[in-house]
Amino acid sequence: DIxxxxxxxxxxxxxxxxxxxxxxxxxxxxxxxxxxxPYIIHKKLKYIWNFESENFELLxxxxxxxxxxxxxxxxxxxxxxxxxxxxxGINKIDVSLTPIMxxxxxxxxxxxxxxxxxxxxxxxxxxxxxxxxxxxxxxVTSLIFQVYELRKNERALKKTVCISSKVTVCRxxxxxxxxxxxxxxxxxxxxxxxxxxxxxxxxxxxxxLMGNCIVNESS
Numbered sequence: 697d698i699x700x701x702x703x704x705x706x707x708x709x710x711x712x713x714x715x716x717x718x719x720x721x722x723x724x725x726x727x728x729x730x731x732x733x734p735y736i737i738h739k740k741l742k743y744i745w746n747f748e749s750e751n752f753e754l755l756x757x758x759x760x761x762x763x764x765x766x767x768x769x770x771x772x773x774x775x776x777x778x779x780x781x782x783x784x785g786i787n788k789i790d791v792s793l794t795p796i797m798x799x800x801x802x803x804x805x806x807x808x809x810x811x812x813x814x815x816x817x818x819x820x821x822x823x824x825x826x827x828x829x830x831x832x833x834x835x836v837t838s839l840i841f842q843v844y845e846l847r848k849n850e851r852a853l854k855k856t857v858c859i860s861s862k863v864t865v866c867r868x869x870x871x872x873x874x875x876x877x878x879x880x881x882x883x884x885x886x887x888x889x890x891x892x893x894x895x896x897x898x899x900x901x902x903x904x905l906m907g908n909c910i911v912n913e914s915s
Contacts, residue, residue: 744783755783758885759901766903771868772886780884787883787900791854799843809835861897864890 734745736752743752758766772780803809812835819828860880866873866888875890880899883889889902891909898911 763903767905769886771866771873771888772884773868776886777867777884780886781882784885786881788860788881789857791850791857793847793850793854796843796847799846800839803839803842809839859897859899861899863896863899864892866890 733747734752735755736743742755744755745751746753812831816828816832816835819825819831862877863880863883864875865878865883866875868874869876883900888905891907
């Protein structure tokens with residue numbers, strides 16, 4: 697079933713060595729004579745075209761890489777940062793708000809409300825107007841509060857998730873490793889993050905390579 701599959705193209709720098717997508721070099725599987733790579737997204741998973749095998753292959757998650765590969769990984773260059781950002785996207789969770797009308801329709805189409813509507817129609821037909829009106833008012837009020845709570849929870853989730861902050865990372869610039877401040881949305885897989893002694897809010901999953909820290913997962 698290929699319904700809902702769209703083919704896109706990702707741009708990336710042309711410098712790099714030909715290699716397989718899954719080896720441990722630093723060019724992320726890009727070929728020197730290619731400037732773009734087709735990919736498809738199916739069921740929220742990205743499949744990248746591999747020019748060597750001539751197949752779409754699932755983009756490898758970084759938590760599947762060996763620990764020694766992560767530990768010995770070099771600092772990222774500008775080209776490699778651009779490549780991985782095009783591959784994996786920006787470091788941001790986009791939480792969209794459900795339209796009000798969709799929330800109302802979803803609430804109206806529940807079995808409970810459908811039964812209430814059917815019951816009100818029957819009661820109006822047999823001239824139980826007062827009882828039917830009370831049930832209708834109660835159902836509408838309940839639906840309004842339900843939609844309000846759903847929208848309130850969505851806004852709270854969006855406020856909690858869709859945040860960004862400044863992060864200190866070590867990257868290679870002009871041939872030398874340099875610490876710099878970047879926005880958390882600009883982080884890419886493989887970035888070396890310096891955790892300040894005063895603590896910080898982690899904006900991504902990370903592996904502690906040196907030192908120790910205490911993680912508060914309750915906030």
